[in-house]
Amino acid sequence: MTDNHIVPTREELMQGVTLDYAPFYSVFKARAHEAKIENVKFKTIRAEDDIVAAFINAQDTERKHVKATAGDKSYAKAFKGVQYAESILNAQSALPDMNNRVLKAFHKQLDKEIWLGKDNNGVIVSSDPFHITNPSATLPKTISGNNGIDALVSLATDLQKQVEVTSSSSNFQLAFYGDAAKKYLRKTLTNGTAYNRILADALKNVAFLEVPANLAETESGIVVICPEIVELNHTLLPQVQGTGTDERAGEVWVNYIYGTAMVDVKEMGGLIVQPITVAD
Numbered sequence: 635m636t637d638n639h640i641v642p643t644r645e646e647l648m649q650g651v652t653l654d655y656a657p658f659y660s661v662f663k664a665r666a667h668e669a670k671i672e673n674v675k676f677k678t679i680r681a682e683d684d685i686v687a688a689f690i691n692a693q694d695t696e697r698k699h700v701k702a703t704a705g706d707k708s709y710a711k712a713f714k715g716v717q718y719a720e721s722i723l724n725a726q727s728a729l730p731d732m733n734n735r736v737l738k739a740f741h742k743q744l745d746k747e748i749w750l751g752k753d754n755n756g757v758i759v760s761s762d763p764f765h766i767t768n769p770s771a772t773l774p775k776t777i778s779g780n781n782g783i784d785a786l787v788s789l790a791t792d793l794q795k796q797v798e799v800t801s802s803s804s805n806f807q808l809a810f811y812g813d814a815a816k817k818y819l820r821k822t823l824t825n826g827t828a829y830n831r832i833l834a835d836a837l838k839n840v841a842f843l844e845v846p847a848n849l850a851e852t853e854s855g856i857v858v859i860c861p862e863i864v865e866l867n868h869t870l871l872p873q874v875q876g877t878g879t880d881e882r883a884g885e886v887w888v889n890y891i892y893g894t895a896m897v898d899v900k901e902m903g904g905l906i907v908q909p910i911t912v913a914d
Contacts, residue, residue: 641886644874647733655738657745658757658845661807661859662866662897667711669869669893678717678887681728685739687714687892707762707898709867710754714743715875715891722884729888733874736890740872742848744892748866749849754896757857758850758907764899766800770855770909773818782821783829787836793858793908794837800903803860808837811845812854814912855909863904869893 642650690713718732746752751759773785790808797806810816819842821829830842845857875889899905 641877641879641888642729644877647729647874647877647888650730650733651737652734653738653741654734655741656846657741658809658843658849659745659748659866659895661809661843661861662864663861664866664868665898667709667867667869669711669713678719680718681720681732685716685736687716687740687743687890689713690715690891707755707896709896709898710894711869712753712894713870713891714894715889717887717889719880719883719885719887722879722886729886733888737872737874740890740892744872744895745846746849748895748897749845751897753894754867755899756897757905758853760897760899760905762897762899762905764902765897765905765907766796766903767907768796768909770911772911772913775912775914777821780823782818783823783832786818786829787833789908789910790833790837790856793856793906794840796906797858797860797903800906801860801863801901803863803901803904805860805862807841807843807859807861809843809845809857809859810855811850811857812852812910813847814854815856815910816844816854818910818912853909854912855907858903858906858908860901860904863900865898865900866895867898868895 716736718729718736720728747756749757751757755762755765771789773789774781793808797803810819819830819833823832834840834842870891870893872890872892875891877886877888879886897905
């Protein structure tokens, strides 16, 4: 942008974004809900400020009810955002870079909120009656012969059986989270065969996923996801809400926004959390 008096449109900014972060929440099929955004007051940030989306009063804060066999589940709608502003007198606009930075930061923030169940039922923390969290399982830290891979395969096949006796889903994925679990998956036997290859042979047609390190910084484990019976309810994914110019302040501005989301498990065992401890 060579002339800061010419503000890019919302569409131009969204088309020009380069997002170098893959949100984990994208593994879930999505169910979008209506978002009514009117007369919003955004917190303003500058190029040197930290990027943290804050709650905004967007009027649309209803609790949506998601039907479930065991009763209604409540999805609390709320919205978060910031306004980026810069002087129209700047010789070089920071907007192209800030556009990427803000949207990346928002995707990461929303991803972690969904993972931890911060505003609604999430992946790791959830009050959904169909969500299961197993007791922690221990994998051997000291490897002797095949004890490590045997323990890993045994744990994974136990999870497969758990899926069979709960949801009976024929399609499921194993998402490994945390440093310890992901490192265990990459171990090798003395002949050079990787644990993940042996596990893939033991569990035919099961996809393995890795959770971004920023979501699980201390804990480790496996999340079993049956994609046909797990749904992500959301309103607005991170995006540009609008752009404009404040002539009196001599600034151009861009509003960024996203809405809260909820992981809905539709059948028992559709999502199973299996914590892992590596120890002797």
